[in-house]
Amino acid sequence: MTPTTLNQQPVNDANRLGLDYRAEAGRFGYTGPIIDIHTHIGTLDAARLYFEIAELFGVTKTVSMTKLENIDAITDEYGPPGDRIEFIAVPNYEAAREPGTFTTDWLHRIEKFREKGCRIIKFWAAPRGRDLHDEAFLMDSPLRKESIRLAYDLGYRIFMTHVGDPDTWFEKKYTDPAKYGTKADQYRPLEDLLSEYHDVTWIGAHIGGSPENLDFVQGMLDRHPNYIVDTSAAKWQVRELSKRPERFRAFCENNPGRVVFGTDIVANIGNIDFDLYASRYWALRTLIETDYEGQSPIVDPDLSMVDPSLDEKSTAQLRGAGIGGQTLEMLYHTAADKVLG
Numbered sequence: 001m002t003p004t005t006l007n008q009q010p011v012n013d014a015n016r017l018g019l020d021y022r023a024e025a026g027r028f029g030y031t032g033p034i035i036d037i038h039t040h041i042g043t044l045d046a047a048r049l050y051f052e053i054a055e056l057f058g059v060t061k062t063v064s065m066t067k068l069e070n071i072d073a074i075t076d077e078y079g080p081p082g083d084r085i086e087f088i089a090v091p092n093y094e095a096a097r098e099p100g101t102f103t104t105d106w107l108h109r110i111e112k113f114r115e116k117g118c119r120i121i122k123f124w125a126a127p128r129g130r131d132l133h134d135e136a137f138l139m140d141s142p143l144r145k146e147s148i149r150l151a152y153d154l155g156y157r158i159f160m161t162h163v164g165d166p167d168t169w170f171e172k173k174y175t176d177p178a179k180y181g182t183k184a185d186q187y188r189p190l191e192d193l194l195s196e197y198h199d200v201t202w203i204g205a206h207i208g209g210s211p212e213n214l215d216f217v218q219g220m221l222d223r224h225p226n227y228i229v230d231t232s233a234a235k236w237q238v239r240e241l242s243k244r245p246e247r248f249r250a251f252c253e254n255n256p257g258r259v260v261f262g263t264d265i266v267a268n269i270g271n272i273d274f275d276l277y278a279s280r281y282w283a284l285r286t287l288i289e290t291d292y293e294g295q296s297p298i299v300d301p302d303l304s305m306v307d308p309s310l311d312e313k314s315t316a317q318l319r320g321a322g323i324g325g326q327t328l329e330m331l332y333h334t335a336a337d338k339v340l341g
């Protein structure tokens with residue numbers, strides 16, 4: 001599928017090709033429902049633009065990590081939780097530097113989100129979490145274990161995790177293994193938890209944090225029937241999955257119900273931007289369901305980080321996996337429907 005609106009709009013970091021995303025949104029072959037299981041819709045103002053774009057791209061339901069205090073304003077306008085939008089319990093990252101945010105306040109919020117009908121909780125464990133708090137973001141710390149136990153006892157049965165980060169970051173950012181551990185180190189405590197909480201559905205964000213190595217992700221899926229992965233983080237997935245689109249297609253075909261669609265769109269005060277949100281849907285849908293071969297429209301800073309001779313505005317090569325039929329329906333909504341019940 002070749003875009004028909006190249007160079008028709010002003011160029012920016014989310015639109016290096018000058019695409020008219022509104023027009024391009026209507027050109028995808030798939031016209032059924034789509035559930036986006038991984039977003040960060042911050043405020044009502046951002047939600048208004050976000051929902052306009054989500055609708056253009058066929059998204060019928062959105063699952064969002066939203067600050068507890070902003071949920072009511074969004075549900076007042078977009079319906080009760082579980083209808084068009086559903087929420088994932090998260091700490092108050094806006095108060096990251098205040099004491100208690102990731103300890104007492106977080107435990108309190110786990111209860112408050114549950115009172116609002118929340119069934120999903122995120123246990124974020126990116127290595128850079130160690131820069132925010134010594135203990136809170138380690139999957140095997142006593143504090144983390146206490147929060148997981150509390151969530152389980154309160155009835156949460158869907159746990160989202162972010163374990164790992166791009167291989168490129170372990171090469172260039174996490175250069176102190178004594179502090180951050182190796183990429184493989186990140187997964188051992190997760191595997192223990194997947195076994196311990198075997199009646200919980202665990203969603204490994206960002207293709208389980210390892211789109212670079214689908215054989216490794218396959219091993220995780222094989223060892224843990226309660227583990228599924230989402231496709232979120234557009235730049236990362238486009239960069240890595242485009243290297244072997246046929247491998248990604250086979251991975252989705254071989255794991256029906258275990259791969260769910262998500263974008264990781266962050267829609268918040270300070271970035272209310274049509275092209276920013278639209279580019280994530282355009283790039284991920286193009287990657288998943290088309291045979292496009294060309295530049296991604298999104299600037300990917302990892303490219304020049306790894307190879308400083310490259311221009312800072314470089315974009316990755318995007319090669320579509322051409323997924324269709326039941327595999328596509330499963331990825332776009334059937335699998336998430338089953339998980340969300």
Ligand SMILES: [Zn+2]
Binds near residue numbers: 038205
């Ligand atoms: Zn996210």
